[in-house]
Amino acid sequence: MRPGVLPLAIVAGIALAAILGPLLLPWSYDAIDWSAVRAPPLSPGHLLGTDAVGRDLLARTLAGTRVTLAVAGAAAGVALAIGTLWGMIAGWCGGRIDEAMMRIVDALYALPFMFVVILLMVVFGRSIVLVFAGIGAVEWLTMARVVRGEVLRLRHRPFILAAEAAGAGTSAIMTRHLLPNLAGVAIAYLLLTVPQVVMVESFLSFLGLGVQEPMTSLGILVHDGAEDMDVAAATLLVPGAVLVTLLVALTRAGEALRDRLAP
Amino acid sequence: MIYAVDGLMATIGGQHILSGVSFSLDAGECVALVGASGSGKTTTAFAPFGLLPAMAGGSARLEGEELIGCSGTTLRGLRARAGFVFQQPATALAPHLTIGAQLAEAWRQTGAPRPTHEELVALLAEVGLDEPERLLAAYPHRLSGGQRQRAMIACAIAHRPALLVADEPTSALDAPLRAGIMRLFDRLRQTRGLALLLVSHDLPAVAGHATRALLLDNGHVVEAGDARTVLTYPVSREGRALVTAMPRLDEPLPPRPPIGAPLLEARGVSVDYALPGWRRRRLEAVKDADLRIAEGEAVALVGHSGSGKSTLARAIGRLGPQSGGSVHWRGAALPPRARMRTGHRRLIQPVFQDPAASLDPRWTVAEIVAEPLLRLRPELDARQRAEKVRTLLDEVGLASDFLDRRPATLSGGQAQRVAIARALAPEPELLLLDEATSALDVLIAGRILDLLLRLQRTRRLAMLFVTHDAAAARKLCHRTIAMEAGRIVER
Numbered sequence: 126m127r128p129g130v131l132p133l134a135i136v137a138g139i140a141l142a143a144i145l146g147p148l149l150l151p152w153s154y155d156a157i158d159w160s161a162v163r164a165p166p167l168s169p170g171h172l173l174g175t176d177a178v179g180r181d182l183l184a185r186t187l188a189g190t191r192v193t194l195a196v197a198g199a200a201a202g203v204a205l206a207i208g209t210l211w212g213m214i215a216g217w218c219g220g221r222i223d224e225a226m227m228r229i230v231d232a233l234y235a236l237p238f239m240f241v242v243i244l245l246m247v248v249f250g251r252s253i254v255l256v257f258a259g260i261g262a263v264e265w266l267t268m269a270r271v272v273r274g275e276v277l278r279l280r281h282r283p284f285i286l287a288a289e290a291a292g293a294g295t296s297a298i299m300t301r302h303l304l305p306n307l308a309g310v311a312i313a314y315l316l317l318t319v320p321q322v323v324m325v326e327s328f329l330s331f332l333g334l335g336v337q338e339p340m341t342s343l344g345i346l347v348h349d350g351a352e353d354m355d356v357a358a359a360t361l362l363v364p365g366a367v368l369v370t371l372l373v374a375l376t377r378a379g380e381a382l383r384d385r386l387a388p
Numbered sequence: 389m390i391y392a393v394d395g396l397m398a399t400i401g402g403q404h405i406l407s408g409v410s411f412s413l414d415a416g417e418c419v420a421l422v423g424a425s426g427s428g429k430t431t432t433a434f435a436p437f438g439l440l441p442a443m444a445g446g447s448a449r450l451e452g453e454e455l456i457g458c459s460g461t462t463l464r465g466l467r468a469r470a471g472f473v474f475q476q477p478a479t480a481l482a483p484h485l486t487i488g489a490q491l492a493e494a495w496r497q498t499g500a501p502r503p504t505h506e507e508l509v510a511l512l513a514e515v516g517l518d519e520p521e522r523l524l525a526a527y528p529h530r531l532s533g534g535q536r537q538r539a540m541i542a543c544a545i546a547h548r549p550a551l552l553v554a555d556e557p558t559s560a561l562d563a564p565l566r567a568g569i570m571r572l573f574d575r576l577r578q579t580r581g582l583a584l585l586l587v588s589h590d591l592p593a594v595a596g597h598a599t600r601a602l603l604l605d606n607g608h609v610v611e612a613g614d615a616r617t618v619l620t621y622p623v624s625r626e627g628r629a630l631v632t633a634m635p636r637l638d639e640p641l642p643p644r645p646p647i648g649a650p651l652l653e654a655r656g657v658s659v660d661y662a663l664p665g666w667r668r669r670r671l672e673a674v675k676d677a678d679l680r681i682a683e684g685e686a687v688a689l690v691g692h693s694g695s696g697k698s699t700l701a702r703a704i705g706r707l708g709p710q711s712g713g714s715v716h717w718r719g720a721a722l723p724p725r726a727r728m729r730t731g732h733r734r735l736i737q738p739v740f741q742d743p744a745a746s747l748d749p750r751w752t753v754a755e756i757v758a759e760p761l762l763r764l765r766p767e768l769d770a771r772q773r774a775e776k777v778r779t780l781l782d783e784v785g786l787a788s789d790f791l792d793r794r795p796a797t798l799s800g801g802q803a804q805r806v807a808i809a810r811a812l813a814p815e816p817e818l819l820l821l822d823e824a825t826s827a828l829d830v831l832i833a834g835r836i837l838d839l840l841l842r843l844q845r846t847r848r849l850a851m852l853f854v855t856h857d858a859a860a861a862r863k864l865c866h867r868t869i870a871m872e873a874g875r876i877v878e879r
Contacts, residue, residue: 220662283738283746286707287810292733292763305750 129381132374139371143190152181154188155339166359174359176349185341186364190371192342196256196335197322203261204322205315208268213299213307215269216276227273230266238263242325246334256335260325264318271314275307309382316379320372327368343368390415390550390583391470395446396456398428398435398607405442406431406607411600413551415581418573420594420615423604424630425800425829429587432604433553437470438463451550468498471544473554477536481528487512487539488524494546503546514579515542516572533693534565538572545576552576555587562692562856566590570597589830591634595619603627633834634859642841644866648683649718651850652704652736652818656713659699673699675874676713679852681818686844686851688861691871698822700871701854705736705820734764737811741823743803747795754791757781757810764814780809784839801832808839818850819843825860833860840864 151170152158162179164171173182215226242259249255279285280303288298327344329335336342343364350361391413398406406428413419421429434440436448436455448455450466458466474480482490488508495503495511503511505524512520515538528536537557544552554573558566570593576582588594594601598615605626611618622628659674674696681687691697702708704715706725715722722732737760740746747756757777761768768776778788784805795803804824811819821840825833837860843849844864855861861868870878 283740283742284748286702287738287740287746287807288748288759290705290707290733290736290738291760291810291814292730293759297763302748306748 127381129378129385132378132381135370135374136378139190139367139374140194143187143194146187147184147191150181150184150187152184154184154341155180156184163353163357165357173363174357176357176360177353180339182360182363185346186343186367189341189343189346189364190367192253192336192340193323193326193344193368193371196253196260196326196342197319199257200260200264200322200326201315201319203257204264204268204318205311206265207261208265209272209304209307209311211265212269212272212274213276213303216273217280217295217299217303223273227270230269233263234266239325239328242329243332243334246329251334251337253336253340256326256329260322264322268311268314268318272307272311275310276303279303279306309385313379313383316375316382320375320379323368323372323375343371389413389449389452391448391450391585393432393436393446393448396432396436396448397445398431398440398442399445400431400440400442404607406435408446409602409604409607409609411602411609411612413583413585415550415583416577417599418577418584418586418597420586420588420598420601421604422588422591422594422601422619422630423626424831425589426606427604428607429604430555431607432602433555433585433587434472437467437472437553439467439472468547469549470551470553471547471549473537473540473544473552473557475556476560477533477540478528478560480540481536481543483528486525486527487531490539490543491524491546494543496547498547500547511542511546512539514576515539515545516568517542533561534568537561537565537569541569541572541576545580545582548580549582551583551585553585553587556589557586558588558590558593563858564692566593573597591619591631591830603630630831633831641862644686645684645845645848647685647866648848650680651683651685651718652679652681653716654679654700654704654713655716657700657703657710657715658712659696659703659709660711661709673874674703677871677876679704679869679876681850681852683817684844684848684850685867686853686865688865688868689852689854689871690856690858690861690868692856695871696874697854697871701820701822701852702738704852705738706732707738707820730764730766734814735816736818736820737814737816738820738822739804739807739811739824741827743800743807743827744795744798746807747798747803749795751794752791753781753786753793753795753798753806756795756806757813760810760813776813777809780813781806783812783843784809799832800828801835804828804832804836805839808836808843812843812847816849818852821851821853821855823854823856826855826857837863 158175158179161168161171161175163177164175166174168174171181175181211226215223245255245259285298285302288302326335326342330342330344331348335344346364347361347368350364354361389412394410396406396409409432411419421432423429431440431442435442435444444456446456450469453466455463455466491508491511492503508524509520512523517523517535517538531539558569573584574597577584586598595616600613601615601618602609603611603618610624611622611627619631622631655678657674657677660670660672663669663671677700689697689701699708703710706722706728717735754777757780758773761773761776781788781790786802786805825836828836841864844851853861853865869876
């Protein structure tokens with residue numbers, strides 16, 4: 126089997142379970158079962174048990190995974206869109222435009238990112254959209270650098286000149302020649318960005334700045350589980366295991382893809 | 389006898405790539421391995437020393453000791469009795485060490501004591517480098533190509549080996565530098581009694597300097613003997629093919645196609661580049677160049693690397709920057725690069741040096757050749773385009789089963805043919821050949837040159853042939869223009 130296929134399959138499996146799972150379960154993530162508070166795993170009706178207020182742990186883990194993946198996907202998408210555009214323009218124009226655009230990136234890099242996100246949360250209140258925007262606005266910086274580097278590498282290749290001689294305009298060269306050739310690297314780095322975003326989201330939620338109760342995310346679940354771990358270890362171990370599996374699989378898939386596309 | 393190879397075989401991944409190669413080298417001798425690319429020259433040179441991922445069989449004795457089949461440690465010890473020079477000195481020297489540090493490291497690999505400063509200075513002087521004091525403290529990127537190759541040779545002989553193995557040591561250099569390196573080898577053979585195993589496709593250099601030559605084809609020795617005889621009067625079919633492919637300065641000139649009305653005139657073209665950084669200092673690459681090309685005329689633009697010949701050609705073809713002067717096409721001024729319209733773009737088409745890099749790796753051959761048709765000949769419909777692509781491939785000697793191949797699956801010669809087909813697609817009147825044959829080996833370059841000669845006759849194409857190969861220029865072109873340091877010095 127080619128490297129990267131297994132990790133990708135694992136990620137796809139987890140995503141599928143998070144989307145379809147809640148439809149099959151009798152409990153929703155915020156429904157409280159008063160007859161089974163702090164039920165241990167494998168108790169009747171609750172496969173993985175319940176949390177401190179009697180909510181089904183499996184349902185909550187699936188819901189949390191869905192939120193985490195949605196945040197990660199959206200933020201990575203924002204990073205891809207802004208980063209690719211920014212990097213391509215900087216790399217293609219070169220000269221002072223490039224210098225100025227990349228100095229902006231450097232300046233943003235220098236800001237303590239966590240501080241900025243926390244500040245946004247405090248000023249505008251907690252909202253999931255803000256989490257998306259905040260994380261995406263920071264993650265595009267690396268993408269912009271990667272894409273700019275690729276453009277610099279490609280733009281003086283003779284095939285770009287040959288396309289110009291064949292009558293292709295700037296936009297045609299960008300979309301037909303540059304973009305397909307840097308897409309591989311960009312997508313590989315995108316896959317490496319996703320686990321980073323998952324981490325950041327989990328961290329923010331762990332601090333209580335991310336998603337709000339009763340909605341949940343893997344970070345919140347780990348946080349809640351950590352408080353109860355002496356009496357109910359499953360509430361920490363289950364979301365923790367999902368988070369770790371997701372992070373490792375995404376990183377492995379990203380690395381495999383990068384190695385194949387950007388030797 | 390310093391080095392004796394007998395019945396050498398090599399396999400890579402179960403595939404035989406070399407069989408039954410035998411030769412021997414005495415002190416002060418030079419044996420040259422010549423042949424087309426893929427013939428097994430480099431494998432013959434490096435496989436006995438365990439420097440390639442190949443399984444070697446047969447026998448290779450260095451100063452009486454068998455190299456083949458001995459363990460890694462023993463082989464490492466024996467390898468230190470030989471020195472190695474590679475094709476690309478830029479990549480063979482470690483970029484993070486000064487020349488002095490690398491020489492000292494090479495010097496001590498056989499257990500010799502750390503060399504003194506004077507010894508290193510003397511070593512650099514021996515390989516013909518001026519200012520050895522300065523160079524010892526310099527990093528490789530500070531050196532020119534010729535200096536780097538000399539430094540590389542100094543590293544290879546620092547530990548006083550008996551044998552020097554040189555893999556195409558001159559092919560990355562231009563003509564005068566090549567001659568200098570070959571003279572240096574001659575001197576080292578005389579003064580140090582060094583035996584030299586030379587891999588080369590520079591046939592005149594081999595004929596002039598080597599004692600004996602081995603002609604390889606497909607992993608077999610097809611001809612061996614006195615270098616001058618083998619390369620002047622080859623008896624084997626492969627030998628004749630190799631020798632006739634190489635354009636020579638003494639062969640009779642073919643008749644030239646007639647020249648028509650003036651086509652292109654460049655007046656006072658100059659190009660300067662902004663150096664990196666905010667301060668915008670500028671580098672003058674081409675200064676005040678005048679150039680005229682007529683219908684059906686082929687003009688060679690020759691000069692050293694860095695003389696500005698490619699830059700001038702690109703400025704004329706509206707594919708590079710131009711900061712002064714004007715270019716006229718049949719008397720009317722050509723618009724600047726950014727304002728070239730379809731009708732103008734069609735007239736001048738380029739072919740570049742590196743065939744693999746000039747084709748978009750993600751596109752198929754059919755898409756690549758169709759691109760200029762799509763943009764520059766919008767009157768054609770899809771069916772006519774497909775038809776035209778097939779005719780073009782046929783014209784450059786490629787069968788239609790190449791249509792769906794991608795550049796990575798093409799050899800250098802095939803890729804260059806695709807690039808030529810693409811350049812011919814919009815029916816240009818002037819072809820810019822930017823070192824179009826320099827990256828290919830002798831045989832393939834010869835065939836591409838033949839293709840260009842044929843096109844010159846059948847299509848009455850004008851050509852601007854940028855090259856540093858004077859013999860190829862002589863074969864293809866009506867006249868030659870020389871450039872030096874950004875100026876046209878001779879016409």
